[in-house]
Amino acid sequence: MTTHQTTASAFAAFERKMRSAGLSQTFIDNFRFYYEQLVQGATGYISRQEAQPVEALPSYHELDASLQRAGEEALRRAFVLKLNGGLGTSMGIDGPKSLLPVKGELTFLDIIVRQVLALRKRFDVSIPLVLMNSFHTRDATLRALEAYPELKIQGVPLDFMQHMEPKVWKETLSPAEWPADPEKEWCPPGHGDIYPALMDSGMLSTLLDAGYEYAFVSNVDNLGAVLDLAILGHFAHNRIPFLMEVAQRTPADRKGGHLARSSDGRLILRESAQCPPEEEAEFQDIHLYRYFNTNNLWINLRALAETLERRHGVLGLPLIRNEKPIDPTDPTTPRVYQLETAMGSAIGVFEGAQAICVPRSRFAPVKKNSDLLVLMSDAYHLNEDYTLSLAPECNGTPPVATLDDRYYLLYEAMKARFPAGAPSLRRCISLTVRGDVTFGANVTVAGRVVIEAPEGEPLRIPDGAVLEEATSRDRS
Template structure:
């Protein structure tokens, strides 16, 4: 290892204007990384989470809910570019349905909730240095969004990628921006502190923050959840959902045996030989939605006490300096998960919510669901499911948004579908209906005809189109 890797990284961060709070956190994790820390959470160190309170059982009176909403701020993570889907700008600028982007729908949800609950409900977006400008430009058409002199966005910190062989900052003259990476969404707390936004919120009397991923349009401002969180007096809470066989890859909450504290375990923190425990939806029945609730006063006090370092578990992310070039130098990105902060706050809690509060779009599979007739967008900006969600699996030709849109310009009807698997390069015509369990296959480019009703196994080889 390099003897001066940390010093070089700190110098690079200071030259780029990175906040001292972020540098302090980076230095903390660098020390862990250098000492060989992996951030692993072995199965024998935890117990499964059992019987959290259910949102459906919560009784909150209207006045209590309104009072909580009046002290709540909405924070959305908006740093991702959606590179895995072939995007090169803020993922939340992607159109979801009815000509509206994620950001359009988020703005609609917030504005409608303000009117409904007569609450200021500020909206704050945690942007990255790659998404800040495009995002603010897109939101300029909503001048009424900004309230109380608060900014619409604050910028996530950046840190150097480290060469895997000696932990010195990577250099990539072909594109120097690729020498930098975000520190994972665990940077939320450091960015709130370093930007001055946390102090501003507390000074203006805001007590609670509802935090969620910008691509999860199910995480709408909810007075019942806000009222519940306020009533608990807890410093921190996580929304969880019951796991199904389709949720095996997501992080789950558990109870640490050593002290009974709630913890979050991600797949990257699970030893490879124990992944069967991690993916067992019966053993660990509740997954983390990344919808979080924070007591801002408690957060501020904790950050001040710890000099800005919450000490979240390290996530060691191994990549190449140029993600699109597998032959470029191997690097390590130091990351942390914002949901892992649940282990920092004594008295942190969780609540089990319905799947309607978890509608993320990570792949074109989920994008197809939201664009189809399975969902309708109501006046409040809520995506309302019209039927049980089918399992959708699209093949490699649909991975990138541009290729997906070229092949499925008109989403098929999925209301009567149980599952849809597309194996091959298939283009869908207009007014196609999927009924029950359907598998469409083709060994060469083929087309499903306009108005086709698909059932069972549909092999397009030789036909050229579905019937």
């Protein structure tokens, strides 16, 4: 029996499972593309030879002033697309992360909606907001959007669904089965699924038919990612099919993915899971690999539709082989592979794709409660148009908070230790909290501050305390 016949035989079980779950032929073909690579021993690694450093890129600050006007002219054909498939499970939240309060009672979703409505009012243009939801986030998100009936645009749905795919047993490469909780047999295919999901859902053709051509795509937990007219003008005026916003890497970004250039000169994205273990030190060299992907992307829908049609619905993005326990909450459960792709890796697919180096302010994601605390604080100001800006005292660099995961990992636990809300961080460079520390009201943090509670002893910071460049051990 040939390798092809063996792979086809092994895949038959996956195809039956996916068909019974109602998945489309297009998505089954996409999953087959990656499964065949897995069976053939693909690791998804991209070596140094195929990921060479990028020396220089166009800068946001160098964009011509005329591009602002070009952006205004292109605005009527633009829309905002947010990835909203994630739950806040790593932060102890059962529901969509987008429904977490960020500024007072306003959630990520509230602020994003209001940003779009403010743009519409300012330019008198019908800019759609479209969400890519998952089966975990859709119902709760759409209920929340009922508070904004004015958001709907005739003929353009508010959302479309990302796919789900079967997990693969590591040992046998067969479909994972988990009768104790069959839902755990499935996983999201990574945000690279946005492309087949746009096509499968009909959203791609709906938007094109309605006259929309320019998609600004970003993560729902990144409130720095707002539709920028200068970048839109640059994108539209130069007829770029795919544009990635990148930022300069800092020591905090060492372990994240980076932009690189393939041996044939194309820009590509290399995620940490795609780095060969022996190249890890070089991968983390922020002076060698200078740029990271903010996951703020600009996509020309016509170029996407033509490319998908030419490739029969399979873009062929680089594989990310993600190994995990089948039950993410129990590391002792058997191991599976999740076959994933990254949305940004499409930069290597589109002929003429480009990248632009943007200010760090366009990248303010919330992955942990430490990030959320900074966003909640006065280090970030919510403007009239619901964009965020750093306080002048921050000098363009947000403070860094590091909270002890033993006490602050879960959202409710973090809230309980900041009952009066976040301390003032506008004059803070860094805040490190070790141990069980509860903050009183109107606490101010300035400079670099470390707070450490004695092991096993809760510490309370009194109301009105000012913490400056010192380690606080006082209790009250």
